[in-house]
Amino acid sequence: MASQLGAALVLATAGLLGAVVARTYQERPRVLRALQAALTMLATEISYAATPLPEALRRVARHTPAAVAAFFEEVSRELEQNPGAPAGEVWRRAVAARRGWCLTAEDEAVLLDLGGYLGRSSAADQERHLRLALAQLGRLQAEAEAQRDTQVRLWRYLGLCVGGCLVLLLY
């Protein structure tokens, strides 16, 4: 009875681990898409309305999915609390603090590059940098989607298979 319970636990744990890894592959394109939507909105706020950055980021946060919204919310709040802090620095800290949003180092590098220019130049220039970041994120998203299609199923099955093997070996 106890051994059956143990076997079930091992199988479930391995399956869960596989599912967790699979989930990061599933989440990444979603986050990337949300980020692109957010940055497009930010570009509009900056170039058409010339909304000051903290307010523009807050508005963006209000219209994006939770994982991404929290990021923009945090940058906006930080900028409002210390008006003297350069936006690039605040942005970088917020990217570094964001764990578990399934982005790779490559994705974060695009965001960090953008952060260095944020709010520091004319509207036209800001829009150029935002367009560049959007193009890069678009490419990364296509890549992430291709990965998702192959990796999600792989990791789910792999988890269950490894669990099954362990059960066979142990018992």
Next chain:
Amino acid sequence: MTVSRAARQAGEPAGRSRGAAPGLFAAPAVDDALAFRTIASHRACTCGDEDPIDRDIAPFLPPRLRPLITQLPQEQKARLVELRLRVGRPLAAVLRGDGQWFISAQGLVRHPAAAESVTADDGARLLAAVSRSSVYALEDAFRQGYVTLPGGHRVGFCGEAAVEAGDLRTWRHVASFNIRIARAVPGAADAVLPRLVAAGGRIRHTLVVSPPACGKTTLLRDLARQISWGVPSLGLAGQAVAIVDERSEIAACRDGIPQHDVGPCTDVCDRCPKAPGMLLMIRAMAPRVLVTDELGTPADAAAVLEAVHAGVSVVASAHGASWEEVARRPALAPLVQNGAFERAVILSRRRGPGTVEAILDLAPRAGGSARRPPSGSTGRQVGQGTVINQPVGQ
């Protein structure tokens, strides 16, 4: 702000001479912020006991330089008129009635070599702070040459210009900042206002005349505030005031919200050219009193006439040393000929900014010429609530 300088100069000649010794820290002076507060009947809602430097300016300063300024003695902070940050050069300050100082870690010094230098990073941080990390949102402000901080303080800047079609488009690099500390002077209009109230609490059409930097704007601001709040002792009920603030100096708006107390019933048309602004305010906001600064073009004059004939009291200002001088200005001549104004307030800085030289009672509309006040009488200074003007001809 300018009137406060008058009060200080009149009240404290000793403080100035002590402060002038080279290499010494600034001489202590009586806290005049306190003196003004006793005059104040209604202060802006942002008012606390805290110094405006600590409250409004310090959060925007680069963190490296912030303590140098917040650690200055209170009486020096109270006299601070300008803070100047020039990249690569010493941090400088201008004290009221006391000229140019430099700021070091030990306090104010006379010699620039002993002062703390402003770095490029300090400049970048200050620009980020005053623009709220949004230099792109400053393009209009760049063209104007300044931004307004909460509290009505102005940050003017210059540097390397980017020119487009012969006009300044933006600054490519900003290297010089001038932070001008705004101190509204509630009570500046105390001595003038009683002369401007007609029967039934109507405000007379008034033109404030003076050369630059004599306290015109300060007077207009306080007139707007008192008329808007109402002055029961003059039988003046609060009435709707519209300010057309082309240069954003009267109300010092930030995001359209006045940073000075200009009264509870006051609407401000910020940064809009005067002539269309005046017509728009009459049409849209139905004011009883219209306040505007520095009439100068024929379009301004036409808009004032329009307002006068629309039954709105106009309180405006114009550059000029005397009423005769204003009457000779081609753009303003139609106003004088039409007898648009009933009162003229002439200011000078003979005894410091805000000295009221005369309040003229201009002849009835049909007459069109100004009646001189009795000769021999002298103007007295507007300062800490002192009375001020000469008799108005009846």
